[in-house]
Amino acid sequence: MSITAYQHNMTSTAVQYCFPEDNSSCIKEVRTGTGNIFLFILLSCISVCTVFLNLLVIISISHFKQLHTPTNLLILSLAVADILVGLVVMPVNIMGLINNCWYFGNMACIAVIVINYFSMASSLCSVMFIAIDRYIAVNDPLNYSIKITVCKTSVFIISGWFLFLLYIFIFLNFNGHLLPSQIMVICHGECVIYVKYPWITVDLIVIFVTPCSIILILYSFIFNVARRQSIAVRSVINSTSNRRRARVSFTSETKAAKTLGIVICVYLACWIPFYLSSLLVENIYSFSVLWTVLAWLVYINSFMNPLIYAIFYPWFRASAKNILTCRIFQSSSSRLNMFQENF
Template sequence: MNIMAHEENITVQYCFPENNSSCRKEVRTGPAYIFIFILLSCVSVCTVFLNLLVIISISHFKQLHSPTNLLILSLAVADLFVGLVVMPVNIMQLMDSCWYLGKVGCYISPIINFLSLSASLFSLILIAVDRYIAVSDPLLYSTRISVCKMSVFIILGWSFSLFYVIIYLYFNDHFHQSQIRCYGECVLVIKYTWVIIDLVFFFITPCSLILILYSIIFKIARNQAKAVRAVTSGVSNSQRDKVSKSSETKAAKKLGIVIFVYLACWVPVFISSLTAESVTSVSVIWTIFGWLNYMNSSVNPLIYAIFYAWFRVSVKYIVSCRIFESSSSRFNLFPEHH
């Protein structure tokens, strides 16, 4: 029961006073809630801003039109939807217990939510596969992986994600809305069977695949560093060891960051979902751990784009509005290559 208390008197408000079947409204106020709303709003804005920078950079500059960057672009588009649609909708529900977007909005919102998260996860897997191929067979990479082939894989990934989300919501009776008790409510209840299915297909399997691929990548990187150290001539042993250890350290750090962020954002929500016979979208635990998933969309552009020098250069062109120059798409983002 949603009740808003004002000092000693308790005043019941309704989401839609003119409707007799309207839900009761709970307005969350106070310094703590205001701080949370401001913080989450800033996270949403930063998520949109960072992913927009990635999307504009890769789309505008021709030097960045590569298969690997297409995957980063796909990831940024998925994460953009999280920051632009999913986060604001969830903030709205935190501020006010009522649902003001109607039945159509209630149908579409979970689709966008799960599609964004699924497509983001699928992009992470493709990035791991792409890096594995690039490291294990660098000489044949350009012949095996092309922009056209990668575009097809991305389209298939988004299509599969959409198909899975629709099936997922359909078998959880989302489109029937039988769990809605009053007008102004939008609740999603996930059956325990589908919690297990989701755990296997969207956590255990992709997590295992990413861990295995990045472990192999790290092992190959170490072997390549040792090979470089062995064939290097005219350099002192201490210098060779320093270069090799530096390469291994960078690879280990990047591997560690990728795995840590992925697990930190996904493990809690799946563990908590196993403790209940069904999961409801209005539960406190689901809300908290759901936001951990959303935070992954904020961190992804930091991991997969900001660590690259070309991104820092492209951001300078974007912020200074130089991208509006006629030849800006051909700007050199890799000055060290000249």
């Protein structure tokens, strides 16, 4: 539908434009009312909480030396990706829900789109690396410290981010979103994501099917190893000298398996509806009801991640307490013991 035909269908007395002086301006729609105000407040709270929780994770792992481990480095990577969602992606989309006009130009639109895709892709990359890390830790615990180091983990994180960033630029370039001159716009004042149908399939395979398959396969191995360990624990449980060690080992690995299982379930619940619908709709644009609901379901995953990965662990509760009480500003606070409880 052309912009002229679209404007003709609107009630003449209620028509407002994003840029009144521009004949090609989009029609302005400002959403008010009690229900909309409640929705904006709710989404704003989710955005603030996403930033706050992920910031706690970032400060905790960065500040306390005891938390400088390969696994926590992956959690830090996940928190950085998720905080971008709460800091940039969510506020921009909230503004879009309040007022559908985009006033910041094509360059800012491109930047927001890149940050949007990059934060989602890097979050997924971190989740996949965490699954790999947990698989090695459970399957080969004796050699884990040799195979997985902080340096190697850093290289994997940087490499993963670079590859996903390269894919994002290729994806946006072929869909006409990389350069201001390439951006497809129906009217002046919109920031729209149009995806060509072949690239929907490519994106589905690269961003969803392949990583999820890897995560599910690794988790199935972790579950089997945990089950074998439970059998081994029962076989040595009568030995007084080995009883506590066996129970601690079994509890640790079981917790890792359960935590990863929760992550997978939440991740799939947030992402499956979006990708299933993307196969049925050729163009998903920023201010449609369908896009809004499905996109926010994905964004909420960034709010849930710090809860799943961090709040369930005693070390995070201990570090958060030290941060919120400002103990981190004391001398030698970085060497405080975060593992006073059994982890």
